[in-house]
Amino acid sequence: HPHLQSQDPELYSLIIAQARHETDTLKMIPSENYASFAVLEATGSILTNKYCEGYPAARYYEGNEFMDQIEQLAIDRLKALFGAEHANVQPYSGSPANQAVTRALAPPGSKIMGMPVPAGGHLTHGWKVNFSGMDYQTVHYGPRPDTGLLDYDQIRDIARRERPRMIWVGATAYPRTLDYAAFAEIAQEVEAYLVADIAHINGLIVGGVHPNPVPHCDVVSSTCHKMLRGPRAGFILSRIEDRWQRKYFPDSNLNLAKRIDRAVFPGLQGGPHMHVIAAMAVAFKEAATPAFRDYARQVVANARRLAEKLLEKGYRLVSGGTDTHLLVMDFRDAPYSGKDVAQALAKAGIIANFNMVPGDPRKPFITSGVRLGTPALTTRGMKEPEMDRIAGWIDTVCRNLEQIEEVAPRVRAEIAELCRQFPPPGILI
Ligand code: PLP
DSSP, rough: OOOHHHHHHHHHHHHHHHHHHHHSSSSTTTHHHHHHHHHHHTTTTGGGGOOOOOOEEESSSSSSHHHHHHHHHHHHHHHHHHSSSEOOOSSSHHHHHHHHHHHHOOTTTOEEEEEOGGGGGGGTTTOOTTHHHHHEEEEEEETTTTTTOHHHHHHHHHHHHHSSEEEEEESSOOOOOOHHHHHHHHHHHTTEEEEEEEEETTTHHHTTTOOOOOTTOSEEHHHHHHHHOOSSOOEEEEOOSOOOHHOOTOOOOOOOOHHHHHHTTTOSHHHHHHHHHHHHHHHHHTSHHHHHHHHHHHHHHHHHHHHHHHTTTOOOBBGGGGGGSEHHHHHETTSSOOHHHHHHHHHEEEEEEEOTTTTTTSSSTTTSSEEOOOOHHHHHOHHHHHHHHHHHHHHHHHHTTGGGGHHHHHHHHHHHHHHHHOOTTTOOO
């Protein structure tokens, strides 16, 4: 960034420091990744200059001929990627996307059902400190503390009893395949909207290693970053017609697709971030390639291998393993907490996060879990042999929590050496 370097050296040096950090350490936060140079170039392009409130061919500003084409390209690529009838690419991020979805389906005060944050749900699925928990009546479900798995009979019972207007399916920390068909049956029975939040597993779905919720759900929301390796942004997919129109919106002449669009703009947002939408189009093109399918398969293969090796070393994992890109180590029985382990891992160069586990006796800022993900490592080209080494380092850290200050520098040096063999894309230093 030559201009940034000369004009604002203070900020430039901070960016370079972060780039070094992301190069020399193992990025194992499952929601993080490395965007390509092409995605970064679009995000940093002149498209940041333009206002284009509205939607393609229906703008409130002039001079949008090329912007219309850019947004349409992103929409068309996204629809093709997921086989969706309708797509909105304007949400600024995953949380605003979920806010728009909720407003499009349920007026404030309605009853919505989702997983609470400690069980692995997202803030926007009805958590008390978020708009979704403050403005809506919320009903919770979650994995069973004994198995770490969702129990679909239990979910059906809660839905029958509570009769929510909409049901969220999606999580930030659930390591197993979600059964969208089972959720669809429940939603049909209780006459609720079914919304999948695929922010974490978007890339697994595109890569064909996790089922696609689009055929089963009224609406699907997502981020574009995380596994999809796009810019920080959100998107919403939906059916065009609303199957519950007569029940819930008898007086509206807007179909589901139109209500979603109106909820995003002008309901919640103003001008779309066109530099970001352009970068989304680039990411969608990258995700439609055979190379991306191979990537998604390897993400899961790596997570499985890491899980296997940790189990072999005697560690407990939530649900006993993983089908996805993440796993959650379960330290409920240990004298140390998830936070102790996550902080020690960071000292050694493994960047992860502490996380609640189902049935966690510890507080949310302490926790008994550590969440680990493989998307970013896999983007760097790491495979099973590297996962074996990483399992070894995690074990070394957990065994030496008391002496971490002495042990961490050695582990960190070994990790830096591995990192040099797998330079991440999108970073040149
Ligand atoms: N939904 C899920 C399941 C998530 O994990 C996240 C991000 O952590 C979001 C939504 C929100 O995305 P953002 O952080 O872009 O607002």
